[in-house]
Amino acid sequence: MELWFTETFGDLRAAWRVNEVLYHSRSKYQDVLVLDTVSFGRMLVLDGCVMTTEKDECAYHEMLVHPGLLAHPHPEQVCVVGGGDGGTVREILKHPTVKRVVLAEIDEDVITVSRRFLPRLASCLDDPRVEIVIGDGAAYLANHPHSFDAVFSDSTDPVGPGIVLFEDTYFLSAKSALRNEGLFVTQCKSLWVDVKTAQDIAARLRKHFGIVLPYVSTIPTYPTGSWSFLFASDKIDPRAQCAQDRQKLIAKTARYYTSAHQAGAFAVPAFWGVD
Amino acid sequence: MELWFTETFGDLRAAWRVNEVLYHSRSKYQDVLVLDTVSFGRMLVLDGCVMTTEKDECAYHEMLVHPGLLAHPHPEQVCVVGGGDGGTVREILKHPTVKRVVLAEIDEDVITVSRRFLPRLASCLDDPRVEIVIGDGAAYLANHPHSFDAVFSDSTDPVGPGIVLFEDTYFLSAKSALRNEGLFVTQCKSLWVDVKTAQDIAARLRKHFGIVLPYVSTIPTYPTGSWSFLFASDKIDPRAQCAQDRQKLIAKTARYYTSAHQAGAFAVPAFWGVD
CATH class of the missing domain: 3.40.50.150 (Vaccinia Virus protein VP39)
Structure with a gap:
């Protein structure tokens, strides 16, 4: 299985290959997702937007x-x-x-x-x-x-x-x-x-x-x-x-x-x- | 129809929304593609890799x-x-x-x-x-x-x-x-x-x-x-x-x-x- 997470930003898209979905839930305010990506380590995603990754x-x-x-x-x-x-x-x-x-x-x-x-x-x-x-x-x-x-x-x-x-x-x-x-x-x-x-x-x-x-x-x-x-x-x-x-x-x-x-x-x- | 061009680079991908494919052929050396993208203007792509765009x-x-x-x-x-x-x-x-x-x-x-x-x-x-x-x-x-x-x-x-x-x-x-x-x-x-x-x-x-x-x-x-x-x-x-x-x-x-x-x-x- 190939797992990719894709963020769409207007007329652009970026995607990262994912090893594993570590956490996914909805807080009082937003959708909260934590992924383990192949090239950027762990990635925090809020409402579908990448917030931060271990690498960058x-x-x-x-x-x-x-x-x-x-x-x-x-x-x-x-x-x-x-x-x-x-x-x-x-x-x-x-x-x-x-x-x-x-x-x-x-x-x-x-x-x-x-x-x-x-x-x-x-x-x-x-x-x-x-x-x-x-x-x-x-x-x-x-x-x-x-x-x-x-x-x-x-x-x-x-x-x-x-x-x-x-x-x-x-x-x-x-x-x-x-x-x-x-x-x-x-x-x-x-x-x-x-x-x-x-x-x-x-x-x-x-x-x-x-x-x-x-x-x-x-x-x-x-x-x-x-x-x-x-x-x-x-x-x-x-x-x-x-x-x-x-x-x-x-x-x-x-x-x-x-x-x-x-x-x-x-x-x-x-x-x-x-x- | 939604047209997107995607470049895959190892464990990363990037994609741009495309208005039109302007040119596509194979030269003696490589695949040559020219796209009109929505957000970066015209884009020259050689062998699937973005070489240059009008915007950047x-x-x-x-x-x-x-x-x-x-x-x-x-x-x-x-x-x-x-x-x-x-x-x-x-x-x-x-x-x-x-x-x-x-x-x-x-x-x-x-x-x-x-x-x-x-x-x-x-x-x-x-x-x-x-x-x-x-x-x-x-x-x-x-x-x-x-x-x-x-x-x-x-x-x-x-x-x-x-x-x-x-x-x-x-x-x-x-x-x-x-x-x-x-x-x-x-x-x-x-x-x-x-x-x-x-x-x-x-x-x-x-x-x-x-x-x-x-x-x-x-x-x-x-x-x-x-x-x-x-x-x-x-x-x-x-x-x-x-x-x-x-x-x-x-x-x-x-x-x-x-x-x-x-x-x-x-x-x-x-x-x-x-x-």
């Missing part, structure tokens, strides 16, 4: 976290919205200045399933510095002004229920939740599929933050294999500043991030519209 | 050519091995110092079909500076010592007949065909699929060149969406040197390359093994 999660989680967090001179308090698989929290905890990470995840089942099937991502959730809040991350941020040095939005995409995490109200809450020199980073879209929507989201962020920069990573299991992030801050430019002692520490265990990515990741395609 | 060819051709060629202080004579679709020649001709480009393509049908269906790539082949040689590019280089400032290897992949273009004899011919300060660039592989083979090819190049550097681009229609190139020279480091007047000129029409890519493209995943 490094290219997502390391690049969501490090370019921004290394640019902050001394991050202590960090919040993750979404991110129930634990990968983002794991990368944040690699920064020794960090004293506390709040994970605000709406779907507890994602955490439970990740703990069981993706321990390399989720086991960090047991770290004593981690506080798990099951609930609406947008509401959490709105209720915790001036609390964080960095907020990472590790959400589903700007379609359906995820769309609120790309809108003005949310960006305003994220901004209000930041302390001085704070920074906000969100995963965004593939620039190859719809650069206009990504530019619109960046323009929305620019209403609230003085510095807004798109950057990219290569993530083979995401549509088109290339993914964007948006960095936002009032004071920090991650291309120009970086805590080099922490960077050396991060580089020791990184599978994707290197010092060359600190500026290099901000090289986005010319069709974004600036040079 | 910029990410391949601009990145094969410009990081290297901009690092050469005054390139005049350039050779392309393969590259029958014309995209690489088009980018080289954007450098006003270039007086002559030799295109050594073994399969004349690829040129004919590209002229007919991919005029945005192939029409530059009519430029008076272009000399087309139908034949074995490796033999051509071996027979033209000290003739070129840059050689670009725009070949099929290191499997089957394409494998000779990744071996010692060919690299030695390419080196011998270069003039002083010459540079060689080859497309390589997806680092996500088989980084070991890419490292082996780089090691082979290092036997002949003092400076060998991997770099990357995002190419959605290639397996994993991320592709590598290898730059080789005895004297030039493209991260450190760049003809800024030509760079500004290139940037005016570039769809993918920006000045930030000149160094940024050399940020390869940490699993390549250096930082």
Whole structure:
């Protein structure tokens, strides 16, 4: 028997050969599937969309976290919205200045399933510095002004229920939740599929933050294999500043991030519209 | 009717929705297919592998050519091995110092079909500076010592007949065909699929060149969406040197390359093994 899992994304499809279906159920919010794939290891799929795999999660989680967090001179308090698989929290905890990470995840089942099937991502959730809040991350941020040095939005995409995490109200809450020199980073879209929507989201962020920069990573299991992030801050430019002692520490265990990515990741395609 | 073209690459598959099959025939060397896809425009497929599409060819051709060629202080004579679709020649001709480009393509049908269906790539082949040689590019280089400032290897992949273009004899011919300060660039592989083979090819190049550097681009229609190139020279480091007047000129029409890519493209995943 040949077993393949196929994700259809508009007029594109990608498929991975599958050894075994490890888990499949419906949570209160979404369809939750865990596959063991031949070429990317274990794969978490929510509502038919690949969220992360053991092989390429490094290219997502390391690049969501490090370019921004290394640019902050001394991050202590960090919040993750979404991110129930634990990968983002794991990368944040690699920064020794960090004293506390709040994970605000709406779907507890994602955490439970990740703990069981993706321990390399989720086991960090047991770290004593981690506080798990099951609930609406947008509401959490709105209720915790001036609390964080960095907020990472590790959400589903700007379609359906995820769309609120790309809108003005949310960006305003994220901004209000930041302390001085704070920074906000969100995963965004593939620039190859719809650069206009990504530019619109960046323009929305620019209403609230003085510095807004798109950057990219290569993530083979995401549509088109290339993914964007948006960095936002009032004071920090991650291309120009970086805590080099922490960077050396991060580089020791990184599978994707290197010092060359600190500026290099901000090289986005010319069709974004600036040079 | 729903029409999809699917490429299978080991344990991965990618598929694109197709409006129409524009051309399908067998040349002396390979199966040649041209599709009109919904999301990537016209697509050239050789032996079942996507070679180029109208939408993302910029990410391949601009990145094969410009990081290297901009690092050469005054390139005049350039050779392309393969590259029958014309995209690489088009980018080289954007450098006003270039007086002559030799295109050594073994399969004349690829040129004919590209002229007919991919005029945005192939029409530059009519430029008076272009000399087309139908034949074995490796033999051509071996027979033209000290003739070129840059050689670009725009070949099929290191499997089957394409494998000779990744071996010692060919690299030695390419080196011998270069003039002083010459540079060689080859497309390589997806680092996500088989980084070991890419490292082996780089090691082979290092036997002949003092400076060998991997770099990357995002190419959605290639397996994993991320592709590598290898730059080789005895004297030039493209991260450190760049003809800024030509760079500004290139940037005016570039769809993918920006000045930030000149160094940024050399940020390869940490699993390549250096930082």
